Amino acid sequence: MKPVLFVTNHAPAFRIPAFKALHERENVVFALIGGDVRHGGGGTRSELPFPAVFPEERTVARMAASGRYRAVVAGLSGKVALPAAYAGARAGRVPFVLWATIWRHPRTPAHTLSYIPLRHIYRHADAIATYGPHVSAYVNTKHPHGEVFAAPQSVDVEFWTAKAQPERHGAFQILYAGRLEREKGVDVLARAWDGHGTLVLAGEGPLEVPGALRRGKCEAADLRNLYAGSDVVVVPSVPTRDFLEPWGLVVNEAFHQGVPVIATDAVGAAAGGLVRHERTGLVVPAGDAEALRGALRRLQDDPALRAQLGAAGRDAAAEYTPAAWAEGMSQALISAEKAC
Structure with a gap:
Protein backbone atom coordinates (compact mmCIF):
# COMPACT_ATOMS: atom_id res chain seq x y z
CA MET A 1 0.00 0.00 0.00
CA VAL A 155 -0.20 15.17 24.68
CA ASP A 156 2.06 12.31 25.73
CA VAL A 157 -0.41 10.71 28.14
CA GLU A 158 2.09 8.26 29.61
CA PHE A 159 4.48 11.06 30.50
CA TRP A 160 1.96 13.55 31.90
CA THR A 161 0.10 10.98 34.00
CA ALA A 162 3.31 9.64 35.56
CA LYS A 163 3.87 10.22 39.28
CA ALA A 164 5.55 13.58 39.89
CA GLN A 165 7.51 15.18 42.70
CA PRO A 166 5.30 18.14 43.65
CA GLU A 167 7.05 21.51 43.58
CA ARG A 168 5.19 23.76 45.96
CA HIS A 169 5.86 27.34 47.00
CA GLY A 170 2.81 28.26 49.05
CA ALA A 171 -0.32 27.11 50.84
CA PHE A 172 -2.43 27.89 47.75
CA GLN A 173 -0.44 27.71 44.52
CA ILE A 174 -1.63 29.17 41.22
CA LEU A 175 0.32 28.13 38.13
CA TYR A 176 0.53 29.92 34.81
CA ALA A 177 2.46 27.99 32.14
CA GLY A 178 3.08 29.61 28.78
CA ARG A 179 4.51 32.57 26.94
CA LEU A 180 4.48 35.80 28.95
CA GLU A 181 2.78 37.87 26.26
CA ARG A 182 -0.37 39.96 25.94
CA GLU A 183 -2.30 37.49 23.78
CA LYS A 184 -1.89 34.89 26.52
CA GLY A 185 -3.72 37.18 28.94
CA VAL A 186 -0.76 37.84 31.24
CA ASP A 187 -1.73 41.48 31.79
CA VAL A 188 -5.26 40.37 32.69
CA LEU A 189 -3.81 37.86 35.15
CA ALA A 190 -1.70 40.64 36.66
CA ARG A 191 -4.85 42.69 37.31
CA ALA A 192 -6.81 39.68 38.57
CA TRP A 193 -4.31 38.30 41.05
CA ASP A 194 -4.66 40.19 44.31
CA GLY A 195 -1.76 38.63 46.17
CA HIS A 196 -3.82 35.86 47.73
CA GLY A 197 -1.93 32.62 47.29
CA THR A 198 1.34 32.13 45.44
CA LEU A 199 1.39 32.76 41.70
CA VAL A 200 4.08 30.86 39.80
CA LEU A 201 4.94 31.82 36.21
CA ALA A 202 6.49 29.04 34.15
CA GLY A 203 7.50 30.58 30.84
CA GLU A 204 9.42 33.32 29.08
CA GLY A 205 8.41 36.64 27.59
CA PRO A 206 8.46 40.40 28.07
CA LEU A 207 5.58 40.77 30.55
CA GLU A 208 5.76 40.69 34.33
CA VAL A 209 3.31 40.06 37.14
CA PRO A 210 4.55 41.99 40.18
CA GLY A 211 4.93 39.76 43.22
CA ALA A 212 4.72 36.49 41.27
CA LEU A 213 7.43 33.85 41.39
CA ARG A 214 8.98 33.74 37.93
CA ARG A 215 10.13 30.21 37.32
CA GLY A 216 11.21 30.71 33.69
CA LYS A 217 11.07 28.15 30.94
CA CYS A 218 10.87 24.66 32.41
CA GLU A 219 11.83 21.26 31.14
CA ALA A 220 8.85 18.93 30.82
CA ALA A 221 9.66 16.98 33.99
CA ASP A 222 10.00 20.20 36.01
CA LEU A 223 6.70 21.48 34.63
CA ARG A 224 5.03 18.22 35.58
CA ASN A 225 6.30 18.72 39.14
CA LEU A 226 4.86 22.24 39.16
CA TYR A 227 1.47 20.93 38.05
CA ALA A 228 1.57 18.33 40.80
CA GLY A 229 2.38 21.00 43.39
CA SER A 230 -0.30 23.47 42.27
CA ASP A 231 -3.91 23.90 43.34
CA VAL A 232 -5.08 25.48 40.09
CA VAL A 233 -3.72 26.21 36.62
CA VAL A 234 -4.91 29.38 34.94
CA VAL A 235 -5.14 29.86 31.14
CA PRO A 236 -6.20 33.50 30.69
CA SER A 237 -5.71 33.90 26.91
CA VAL A 238 -7.43 36.79 25.09
CA PRO A 239 -8.25 37.22 21.39
CA THR A 240 -6.16 39.62 19.33
CA ARG A 241 -6.14 40.55 15.64
CA ASP A 242 -3.90 37.63 14.75
CA PHE A 243 -4.45 35.18 17.62
CA LEU A 244 -7.22 33.08 19.09
CA GLU A 245 -5.90 30.24 21.26
CA PRO A 246 -6.32 27.16 19.03
CA TRP A 247 -6.37 24.75 21.98
CA GLY A 248 -4.06 25.19 24.99
CA LEU A 249 -2.25 21.92 25.65
CA VAL A 250 -1.41 22.99 29.20
CA VAL A 251 -5.03 22.09 29.96
CA ASN A 252 -4.43 18.46 28.97
CA GLU A 253 -1.18 18.37 30.93
CA ALA A 254 -2.75 19.83 34.07
CA PHE A 255 -5.78 17.56 33.88
CA HIS A 256 -3.56 14.49 33.54
CA GLN A 257 -2.07 15.50 36.90
CA GLY A 258 -5.54 16.02 38.40
CA VAL A 259 -5.24 19.80 38.70
CA PRO A 260 -8.31 21.98 38.01
CA VAL A 261 -8.10 24.70 35.36
CA ILE A 262 -9.53 28.18 35.04
CA ALA A 263 -9.69 29.11 31.35
CA THR A 264 -11.21 31.96 29.39
CA ASP A 265 -13.80 31.46 26.68
CA ALA A 266 -11.08 32.42 24.17
CA VAL A 267 -9.23 29.15 24.86
CA GLY A 268 -9.82 26.37 22.36
CA ALA A 269 -9.84 23.70 25.06
CA ALA A 270 -12.83 25.48 26.64
CA ALA A 271 -14.65 26.19 23.38
CA GLY A 272 -13.87 22.65 22.28
CA GLY A 273 -15.41 21.05 25.36
CA LEU A 274 -12.52 19.82 27.50
CA VAL A 275 -12.83 22.61 30.09
CA ARG A 276 -16.51 22.68 31.03
CA HIS A 277 -17.68 25.29 33.48
CA GLU A 278 -18.25 23.85 36.95
CA ARG A 279 -17.78 20.32 35.59
CA THR A 280 -14.08 19.99 34.75
CA GLY A 281 -12.99 23.55 35.50
CA LEU A 282 -14.13 27.15 35.55
CA VAL A 283 -14.60 29.27 32.42
CA VAL A 284 -14.56 33.07 32.56
CA PRO A 285 -14.96 35.76 29.89
CA ALA A 286 -11.71 36.66 28.14
CA GLY A 287 -10.21 39.92 29.36
CA ASP A 288 -12.43 40.10 32.47
CA ALA A 289 -9.97 40.49 35.34
CA GLU A 290 -12.74 40.71 37.94
CA ALA A 291 -14.28 37.41 36.81
CA LEU A 292 -10.86 35.76 36.84
CA ARG A 293 -10.19 37.11 40.35
CA GLY A 294 -13.52 35.71 41.50
CA ALA A 295 -12.77 32.29 40.04
CA LEU A 296 -9.36 32.21 41.75
CA ARG A 297 -10.90 33.19 45.09
CA ARG A 298 -13.65 30.60 44.66
CA LEU A 299 -11.19 27.75 44.19
CA GLN A 300 -8.97 29.01 46.99
CA ASP A 301 -11.91 29.00 49.39
CA ASP A 302 -13.37 25.65 48.30
CA PRO A 303 -10.93 22.71 48.50
CA ALA A 304 -13.78 20.25 47.88
CA LEU A 305 -14.60 21.94 44.58
CA ARG A 306 -10.93 21.86 43.59
CA ALA A 307 -10.82 18.12 44.25
CA GLN A 308 -14.08 17.53 42.38
CA LEU A 309 -13.00 19.50 39.31
CA GLY A 310 -9.53 17.97 39.33
CA ALA A 311 -10.92 14.43 39.36
CA ALA A 312 -13.41 15.23 36.62
CA GLY A 313 -10.71 16.87 34.54
CA ARG A 314 -8.48 13.82 34.86
CA ASP A 315 -11.32 11.59 33.65
CA ALA A 316 -12.13 13.90 30.74
CA ALA A 317 -8.52 14.19 29.58
CA ALA A 318 -8.20 10.40 29.51
CA GLU A 319 -10.19 10.42 26.26
CA TYR A 320 -7.79 12.88 24.58
Whole structure:
Protein backbone atom coordinates (compact mmCIF):
# COMPACT_ATOMS: atom_id res chain seq x y z
CA MET A 1 0.00 0.00 0.00
CA LYS A 2 1.33 3.44 -0.91
CA PRO A 3 2.03 5.80 1.99
CA VAL A 4 0.20 9.00 2.86
CA LEU A 5 2.07 12.32 2.62
CA PHE A 6 1.46 14.52 5.68
CA VAL A 7 2.74 18.09 5.32
CA THR A 8 3.32 20.07 8.54
CA ASN A 9 6.01 22.26 10.04
CA HIS A 10 7.62 20.31 12.88
CA ALA A 11 7.32 17.16 14.94
CA PRO A 12 7.48 18.64 18.47
CA ALA A 13 7.71 16.30 21.42
CA PHE A 14 3.99 16.46 22.23
CA ARG A 15 3.11 15.34 18.68
CA ILE A 16 5.50 12.36 18.54
CA PRO A 17 3.08 9.76 20.04
CA ALA A 18 0.20 10.96 17.85
CA PHE A 19 2.24 10.99 14.64
CA LYS A 20 3.59 7.54 15.49
CA ALA A 21 0.08 6.20 16.09
CA LEU A 22 -1.12 7.59 12.74
CA HIS A 23 1.86 6.12 10.89
CA GLU A 24 1.18 2.69 12.38
CA ARG A 25 -2.42 2.90 11.17
CA GLU A 26 -1.97 4.48 7.75
CA ASN A 27 1.70 4.25 6.67
CA VAL A 28 2.48 7.97 6.72
CA VAL A 29 5.52 9.92 5.57
CA PHE A 30 5.74 13.28 7.36
CA ALA A 31 7.07 16.18 5.31
CA LEU A 32 8.42 18.58 7.96
CA ILE A 33 8.90 21.97 6.35
CA GLY A 34 10.21 23.79 9.45
CA GLY A 35 9.74 27.53 9.84
CA ASP A 36 8.52 29.73 12.65
CA VAL A 37 6.42 28.27 15.44
CA ARG A 38 4.02 30.28 17.56
CA HIS A 39 1.66 27.77 19.09
CA GLY A 40 2.41 24.62 21.00
CA GLY A 41 6.19 24.47 20.81
CA GLY A 42 8.47 23.51 17.96
CA GLY A 43 11.53 21.55 17.13
CA THR A 44 11.97 18.19 15.50
CA ARG A 45 13.83 15.30 17.05
CA SER A 46 16.77 13.96 15.07
CA GLU A 47 15.47 10.40 15.51
CA LEU A 48 11.77 9.92 14.92
CA PRO A 49 9.68 6.74 15.23
CA PHE A 50 8.12 7.28 11.80
CA PRO A 51 9.38 8.19 8.29
CA ALA A 52 10.12 11.89 7.84
CA VAL A 53 11.55 14.06 5.08
CA PHE A 54 12.54 17.73 5.26
CA PRO A 55 11.62 19.40 1.98
CA GLU A 56 11.65 23.02 0.92
CA GLU A 57 8.12 24.39 0.74
CA ARG A 58 8.45 25.02 -2.99
CA THR A 59 8.97 21.30 -3.61
CA VAL A 60 5.81 20.16 -1.81
CA ALA A 61 3.59 20.41 -4.91
CA ARG A 62 5.92 18.16 -6.88
CA MET A 63 5.98 15.63 -4.03
CA ALA A 64 2.20 15.60 -3.72
CA ALA A 65 1.76 15.08 -7.48
CA SER A 66 4.52 12.49 -7.81
CA GLY A 67 2.30 9.41 -7.68
CA ARG A 68 4.27 7.98 -4.75
CA TYR A 69 1.49 8.74 -2.25
CA ARG A 70 -2.10 7.52 -2.09
CA ALA A 71 -3.35 10.67 -0.30
CA VAL A 72 -2.09 14.03 0.95
CA VAL A 73 -2.78 15.68 4.32
CA ALA A 74 -1.68 19.26 5.02
CA GLY A 75 -2.07 21.71 7.87
CA LEU A 76 -1.96 25.50 7.86
CA SER A 77 1.80 25.70 8.39
CA GLY A 78 4.22 27.62 6.22
CA LYS A 79 3.79 30.30 3.58
CA VAL A 80 3.08 28.23 0.47
CA ALA A 81 3.14 24.62 1.73
CA LEU A 82 -0.64 24.29 2.08
CA PRO A 83 -1.63 25.59 -1.36
CA ALA A 84 1.28 23.67 -2.85
CA ALA A 85 0.13 20.43 -1.21
CA TYR A 86 -3.45 21.01 -2.36
CA ALA A 87 -2.43 21.86 -5.93
CA GLY A 88 -0.11 18.84 -6.07
CA ALA A 89 -2.80 16.50 -4.82
CA ARG A 90 -5.20 17.81 -7.45
CA ALA A 91 -2.58 17.47 -10.19
CA GLY A 92 -1.79 13.92 -9.04
CA ARG A 93 -5.49 13.04 -8.72
CA VAL A 94 -5.11 11.82 -5.15
CA PRO A 95 -7.37 12.57 -2.15
CA PHE A 96 -6.60 15.71 -0.14
CA VAL A 97 -7.31 16.15 3.59
CA LEU A 98 -7.05 19.55 5.26
CA TRP A 99 -5.90 19.58 8.89
CA ALA A 100 -7.78 22.64 10.18
CA THR A 101 -6.47 24.25 13.35
CA ILE A 102 -8.04 27.72 13.68
CA TRP A 103 -11.51 28.80 14.74
CA ARG A 104 -11.28 32.37 13.49
CA HIS A 105 -9.22 33.68 10.60
CA PRO A 106 -6.56 36.20 11.74
CA ARG A 107 -7.40 39.81 10.98
CA THR A 108 -4.16 41.27 9.64
CA PRO A 109 -3.52 42.56 6.10
CA ALA A 110 -1.32 39.56 5.27
CA HIS A 111 -3.89 37.10 6.55
CA THR A 112 -6.67 38.91 4.68
CA LEU A 113 -4.86 38.08 1.43
CA SER A 114 -4.74 34.40 2.39
CA TYR A 115 -8.44 34.13 3.25
CA ILE A 116 -9.87 33.59 -0.24
CA PRO A 117 -7.47 30.78 -1.26
CA LEU A 118 -7.92 29.13 2.16
CA ARG A 119 -11.70 29.37 1.83
CA HIS A 120 -11.40 27.57 -1.51
CA ILE A 121 -9.50 24.74 0.19
CA TYR A 122 -12.08 24.56 2.99
CA ARG A 123 -14.78 24.18 0.36
CA HIS A 124 -13.03 21.72 -1.92
CA ALA A 125 -10.92 19.46 0.31
CA ASP A 126 -12.03 15.85 0.10
CA ALA A 127 -12.24 15.73 3.91
CA ILE A 128 -11.24 17.93 6.83
CA ALA A 129 -9.83 16.96 10.22
CA THR A 130 -10.02 19.57 12.97
CA TYR A 131 -8.66 20.34 16.43
CA GLY A 132 -12.10 19.80 17.93
CA PRO A 133 -15.79 20.78 17.70
CA HIS A 134 -15.04 24.51 17.98
CA VAL A 135 -12.90 24.36 14.84
CA SER A 136 -15.41 22.05 13.14
CA ALA A 137 -18.15 24.63 13.78
CA TYR A 138 -16.01 27.34 12.17
CA VAL A 139 -15.12 25.14 9.21
CA ASN A 140 -18.78 24.32 8.62
CA THR A 141 -19.50 28.03 8.08
CA LYS A 142 -17.29 27.74 4.96
CA HIS A 143 -19.66 25.16 3.45
CA PRO A 144 -17.14 22.34 2.96
CA HIS A 145 -17.75 19.74 0.27
CA GLY A 146 -15.98 17.00 2.24
CA GLU A 147 -16.92 15.53 5.60
CA VAL A 148 -15.50 17.13 8.75
CA PHE A 149 -13.97 15.03 11.55
CA ALA A 150 -12.62 16.04 14.95
CA ALA A 151 -9.16 14.72 15.83
CA PRO A 152 -8.90 15.56 19.57
CA GLN A 153 -5.79 17.34 20.75
CA SER A 154 -3.50 15.20 22.86
CA VAL A 155 -0.20 15.17 24.68
CA ASP A 156 2.06 12.31 25.73
CA VAL A 157 -0.41 10.71 28.14
CA GLU A 158 2.09 8.26 29.61
CA PHE A 159 4.48 11.06 30.50
CA TRP A 160 1.96 13.55 31.90
CA THR A 161 0.10 10.98 34.00
CA ALA A 162 3.31 9.64 35.56
CA LYS A 163 3.87 10.22 39.28
CA ALA A 164 5.55 13.58 39.89
CA GLN A 165 7.51 15.18 42.70
CA PRO A 166 5.30 18.14 43.65
CA GLU A 167 7.05 21.51 43.58
CA ARG A 168 5.19 23.76 45.96
CA HIS A 169 5.86 27.34 47.00
CA GLY A 170 2.81 28.26 49.05
CA ALA A 171 -0.32 27.11 50.84
CA PHE A 172 -2.43 27.89 47.75
CA GLN A 173 -0.44 27.71 44.52
CA ILE A 174 -1.63 29.17 41.22
CA LEU A 175 0.32 28.13 38.13
CA TYR A 176 0.53 29.92 34.81
CA ALA A 177 2.46 27.99 32.14
CA GLY A 178 3.08 29.61 28.78
CA ARG A 179 4.51 32.57 26.94
CA LEU A 180 4.48 35.80 28.95
CA GLU A 181 2.78 37.87 26.26
CA ARG A 182 -0.37 39.96 25.94
CA GLU A 183 -2.30 37.49 23.78
CA LYS A 184 -1.89 34.89 26.52
CA GLY A 185 -3.72 37.18 28.94
CA VAL A 186 -0.76 37.84 31.24
CA ASP A 187 -1.73 41.48 31.79
CA VAL A 188 -5.26 40.37 32.69
CA LEU A 189 -3.81 37.86 35.15
CA ALA A 190 -1.70 40.64 36.66
CA ARG A 191 -4.85 42.69 37.31
CA ALA A 192 -6.81 39.68 38.57
CA TRP A 193 -4.31 38.30 41.05
CA ASP A 194 -4.66 40.19 44.31
CA GLY A 195 -1.76 38.63 46.17
CA HIS A 196 -3.82 35.86 47.73
CA GLY A 197 -1.93 32.62 47.29
CA THR A 198 1.34 32.13 45.44
CA LEU A 199 1.39 32.76 41.70
CA VAL A 200 4.08 30.86 39.80
CA LEU A 201 4.94 31.82 36.21
CA ALA A 202 6.49 29.04 34.15
CA GLY A 203 7.50 30.58 30.84
CA GLU A 204 9.42 33.32 29.08
CA GLY A 205 8.41 36.64 27.59
CA PRO A 206 8.46 40.40 28.07
CA LEU A 207 5.58 40.77 30.55
CA GLU A 208 5.76 40.69 34.33
CA VAL A 209 3.31 40.06 37.14
CA PRO A 210 4.55 41.99 40.18
CA GLY A 211 4.93 39.76 43.22
CA ALA A 212 4.72 36.49 41.27
CA LEU A 213 7.43 33.85 41.39
CA ARG A 214 8.98 33.74 37.93
CA ARG A 215 10.13 30.21 37.32
CA GLY A 216 11.21 30.71 33.69
CA LYS A 217 11.07 28.15 30.94
CA CYS A 218 10.87 24.66 32.41
CA GLU A 219 11.83 21.26 31.14
CA ALA A 220 8.85 18.93 30.82
CA ALA A 221 9.66 16.98 33.99
CA ASP A 222 10.00 20.20 36.01
CA LEU A 223 6.70 21.48 34.63
CA ARG A 224 5.03 18.22 35.58
CA ASN A 225 6.30 18.72 39.14
CA LEU A 226 4.86 22.24 39.16
CA TYR A 227 1.47 20.93 38.05
CA ALA A 228 1.57 18.33 40.80
CA GLY A 229 2.38 21.00 43.39
CA SER A 230 -0.30 23.47 42.27
CA ASP A 231 -3.91 23.90 43.34
CA VAL A 232 -5.08 25.48 40.09
CA VAL A 233 -3.72 26.21 36.62
CA VAL A 234 -4.91 29.38 34.94
CA VAL A 235 -5.14 29.86 31.14
CA PRO A 236 -6.20 33.50 30.69
CA SER A 237 -5.71 33.90 26.91
CA VAL A 238 -7.43 36.79 25.09
CA PRO A 239 -8.25 37.22 21.39
CA THR A 240 -6.16 39.62 19.33
CA ARG A 241 -6.14 40.55 15.64
CA ASP A 242 -3.90 37.63 14.75
CA PHE A 243 -4.45 35.18 17.62
CA LEU A 244 -7.22 33.08 19.09
CA GLU A 245 -5.90 30.24 21.26
CA PRO A 246 -6.32 27.16 19.03
CA TRP A 247 -6.37 24.75 21.98
CA GLY A 248 -4.06 25.19 24.99
CA LEU A 249 -2.25 21.92 25.65
CA VAL A 250 -1.41 22.99 29.20
CA VAL A 251 -5.03 22.09 29.96
CA ASN A 252 -4.43 18.46 28.97
CA GLU A 253 -1.18 18.37 30.93
CA ALA A 254 -2.75 19.83 34.07
CA PHE A 255 -5.78 17.56 33.88
CA HIS A 256 -3.56 14.49 33.54
CA GLN A 257 -2.07 15.50 36.90
CA GLY A 258 -5.54 16.02 38.40
CA VAL A 259 -5.24 19.80 38.70
CA PRO A 260 -8.31 21.98 38.01
CA VAL A 261 -8.10 24.70 35.36
CA ILE A 262 -9.53 28.18 35.04
CA ALA A 263 -9.69 29.11 31.35
CA THR A 264 -11.21 31.96 29.39
CA ASP A 265 -13.80 31.46 26.68
CA ALA A 266 -11.08 32.42 24.17
CA VAL A 267 -9.23 29.15 24.86
CA GLY A 268 -9.82 26.37 22.36
CA ALA A 269 -9.84 23.70 25.06
CA ALA A 270 -12.83 25.48 26.64
CA ALA A 271 -14.65 26.19 23.38
CA GLY A 272 -13.87 22.65 22.28
CA GLY A 273 -15.41 21.05 25.36
CA LEU A 274 -12.52 19.82 27.50
CA VAL A 275 -12.83 22.61 30.09
CA ARG A 276 -16.51 22.68 31.03
CA HIS A 277 -17.68 25.29 33.48
CA GLU A 278 -18.25 23.85 36.95
CA ARG A 279 -17.78 20.32 35.59
CA THR A 280 -14.08 19.99 34.75
CA GLY A 281 -12.99 23.55 35.50
CA LEU A 282 -14.13 27.15 35.55
CA VAL A 283 -14.60 29.27 32.42
CA VAL A 284 -14.56 33.07 32.56
CA PRO A 285 -14.96 35.76 29.89
CA ALA A 286 -11.71 36.66 28.14
CA GLY A 287 -10.21 39.92 29.36
CA ASP A 288 -12.43 40.10 32.47
CA ALA A 289 -9.97 40.49 35.34
CA GLU A 290 -12.74 40.71 37.94
CA ALA A 291 -14.28 37.41 36.81
CA LEU A 292 -10.86 35.76 36.84
CA ARG A 293 -10.19 37.11 40.35
CA GLY A 294 -13.52 35.71 41.50
CA ALA A 295 -12.77 32.29 40.04
CA LEU A 296 -9.36 32.21 41.75
CA ARG A 297 -10.90 33.19 45.09
CA ARG A 298 -13.65 30.60 44.66
CA LEU A 299 -11.19 27.75 44.19
CA GLN A 300 -8.97 29.01 46.99
CA ASP A 301 -11.91 29.00 49.39
CA ASP A 302 -13.37 25.65 48.30
CA PRO A 303 -10.93 22.71 48.50
CA ALA A 304 -13.78 20.25 47.88
CA LEU A 305 -14.60 21.94 44.58
CA ARG A 306 -10.93 21.86 43.59
CA ALA A 307 -10.82 18.12 44.25
CA GLN A 308 -14.08 17.53 42.38
CA LEU A 309 -13.00 19.50 39.31
CA GLY A 310 -9.53 17.97 39.33
CA ALA A 311 -10.92 14.43 39.36
CA ALA A 312 -13.41 15.23 36.62
CA GLY A 313 -10.71 16.87 34.54
CA ARG A 314 -8.48 13.82 34.86
CA ASP A 315 -11.32 11.59 33.65
CA ALA A 316 -12.13 13.90 30.74
CA ALA A 317 -8.52 14.19 29.58
CA ALA A 318 -8.20 10.40 29.51
CA GLU A 319 -10.19 10.42 26.26
CA TYR A 320 -7.79 12.88 24.58
CA THR A 321 -5.10 10.43 23.53
CA PRO A 322 -2.69 10.05 20.61
CA ALA A 323 -4.73 7.04 19.53
CA ALA A 324 -7.93 9.15 19.48
CA TRP A 325 -6.18 11.79 17.37
CA ALA A 326 -4.95 9.11 14.96
CA GLU A 327 -8.47 7.67 14.78
CA GLY A 328 -9.91 11.06 13.79
CA MET A 329 -7.26 11.54 11.12
CA SER A 330 -7.83 8.01 9.82
CA GLN A 331 -11.56 8.61 9.52
CA ALA A 332 -10.86 11.75 7.48
CA LEU A 333 -8.52 9.78 5.19
CA ILE A 334 -11.07 7.01 4.70
CA SER A 335 -13.75 9.56 3.85
CA ALA A 336 -11.46 11.40 1.42
CA GLU A 337 -10.50 8.18 -0.35
CA LYS A 338 -14.16 7.22 -0.73
CA ALA A 339 -14.96 10.68 -2.09
CA CYS A 340 -12.39 10.21 -4.83
